[in-house]
Amino acid sequence: MLRGRRAITFATMRTSPAPSAGVPSRGAFGWVEDSRRRLDRAGLGRRTTRRVRGGSAVGGSAVGGSAVVGSAVVDLSTNDYLGMSARPELVRASAEAAERFGTGGRASRVVSGGCSVHEELEDALAAFCGTEAALVFSSGYLANIGALTALCRPGSLLVCDESNHASLIDGGRLSGAEVVAVAHADPAATAVALAQKGARRAVYATESVFSVEGDAPPLPPFLDACRSAGAGMVVDDAHGFGLVGPGGRGSLRAAVGCQPDVVGVVTLGKALGSQGGAVVGTRQVIRYLVNVARSFVFDTALAPPSAAAALAGLSILRREPERSRRVLHLATRMAELLADARLPVSRPGAAVMSVRSPSAKSAVEWAGRCAERGVLVGCFRPPAVRDGISRIRLGVHAALSDRDVERAASVIVATRPC
Numbered sequence: 001m002l003r004g005r006r007a008i009t010f011a012t013m014r015t016s017p018a019p020s021a022g023v024p025s026r027g028a029f030g031w032v033e034d035s036r037r038r039l040d041r042a043g044l045g046r047r048t049t050r051r052v053r054g055g056s057a058v059g060g061s062a063v064g065g066s067a068v069v070g071s072a073v074v075d076l077s078t079n080d081y082l083g084m085s086a087r088p089e090l091v092r093a094s095a096e097a098a099e100r101f102g103t104g105g106r107a108s109r110v111v112s113g114g115c116s117v118h119e120e121l122e123d124a125l126a127a128f129c130g131t132e133a134a135l136v137f138s139s140g141y142l143a144n145i146g147a148l149t150a151l152c153r154p155g156s157l158l159v160c161d162e163s164n165h166a167s168l169i170d171g172g173r174l175s176g177a178e179v180v181a182v183a184h185a186d187p188a189a190t191a192v193a194l195a196q197k198g199a200r201r202a203v204y205a206t207e208s209v210f211s212v213e214g215d216a217p218p219l220p221p222f223l224d225a226c227r228s229a230g231a232g233m234v235v236d237d238a239h240g241f242g243l244v245g246p247g248g249r250g251s252l253r254a255a256v257g258c259q260p261d262v263v264g265v266v267t268l269g270k271a272l273g274s275q276g277g278a279v280v281g282t283r284q285v286i287r288y289l290v291n292v293a294r295s296f297v298f299d300t301a302l303a304p305p306s307a308a309a310a311l312a313g314l315s316i317l318r319r320e321p322e323r324s325r326r327v328l329h330l331a332t333r334m335a336e337l338l339a340d341a342r343l344p345v346s347r348p349g350a351a352v353m354s355v356r357s358p359s360a361k362s363a364v365e366w367a368g369r370c371a372e373r374g375v376l377v378g379c380f381r382p383p384a385v386r387d388g389i390s391r392i393r394l395g396v397h398a399a400l401s402d403r404d405v406e407r408a409a410s411v412i413v414a415t416r417p418c
């Protein structure tokens with residue numbers, strides 16, 4: 001009898017909550033709609049996009065406007081810088097891995113989720129980046145979280161470039177370290193902040209090629225600042241890996257090589273055309289991360305098809321280094337064309353650059369006008385920009401011709417905000 005009464009009460013609560021004085025009519029999460037509408041009104045709303053098959057044809061940009069599907073769309077919004085993601089070699093490698101290992105990771109790699117393809121990929125990444133070892137994560141976001149939470153802890157000092165990507169910011173927050181943000185690309189300010197280290201452990205975290213502005217400040221002065229203070233350095237090479245340095249081997253190898261006090265992070269979802277991320281560094285650091293990086297230990301292994309696709313992307317990169325050089329050429333050309341038209345364009349260190357817009361709304365509208373004319377651009381607004389200045393973000397890729405870049409530049413110039 002008692003059991004029956006309880007069951008009825010439970011069912012009633014789940015299906016039709018009775019209105020009562022303390023319960024707002026739209027429920028506990030009623031506020032989310034007001035909050036989202038406020039974002040929309042401020043030009044900060046976001047929505048998901050829909051891609052048509054593998055290429056760059058889309059049903060609309062994330063911020064408005066709709067590209068004409070089937071017409072020659074110039075996609076400057078993708079991070080698939082080397083045009084790898086639809087290459088038959090990657091698709092085949094991914095399908096074969098699915099047949100062999102299954103579609104998913106099935107468990108954490110410290111339980112039973114590890115496959116030979118993870119280890120092959122780690123060996124190949126370490127050899128490519130010139131480090132002793134590598135550890136793959138199921139995203140670049142989780143690789144940054146894992147590296148920073150493992151290498152910093154409450155009582156540590158974490159000094160960050162103020163323009164760092166959200167994954168580095170979140171990793172710092174989760175680590176419990178004292179986080180000090182310093183002026184962008186400023187080795188002197190970094191040295192001053194690191195000098196506050198005292199007896200604490202300290203880490204300096206930065207991007208190599210900054211994800212929004214696309215600039216690439218030289219790394220050696222920052223490494224000098226770290227060494228003077230006895231701090232370690234974590235470099236997120238998400239936008240440099242595959243593009244920068246001889247053979248696209250990345251910023252770390254090009255600028256500082258394998259050093260015991262430097263840890264790199266790369267993403268597999270950008271130049272490699274797959275999905276996932278990796279930390280590269282010494283064997284000691286990697287072994288430590290396997291034990292303590294929570295976003296590795298408590299996360300399902302990277303899906304084997306993604307690991308296999310990244311491995312196939314890496315071998316194409318080794319065979320076709322001219323693809324990286326072509327991307328750098330296209331980026332320089334695009335920046336020149338926009339600068340000639342007096343647009344405030346940043347200087348690209350690899351594939352990415354951005355152009356400032358007077359407001360979030362004007363950036364959204366600008367991106368929409370570009371989309372209507374068949375040019376897809378990214379649109380970065382707070383909170384993705386720390387200085388509050390909204391921008392359109394342009395990323396060139398290897399599949400574009402010089403003519404595509406010229407056409408895209410003329411559309412961006414013609415549609416600029418008044």
Ligand SMILES: Cc1ncc(COP(=O)(O)O)c(C=O)c1O
Binds near residue numbers: 167207
């Ligand atoms: C600088 C930087 N780091 C990390 C990430 C996260 O990588 P992923 O998309 O693989 O999670 C991104 C993603 O855009 C990025 O731009």
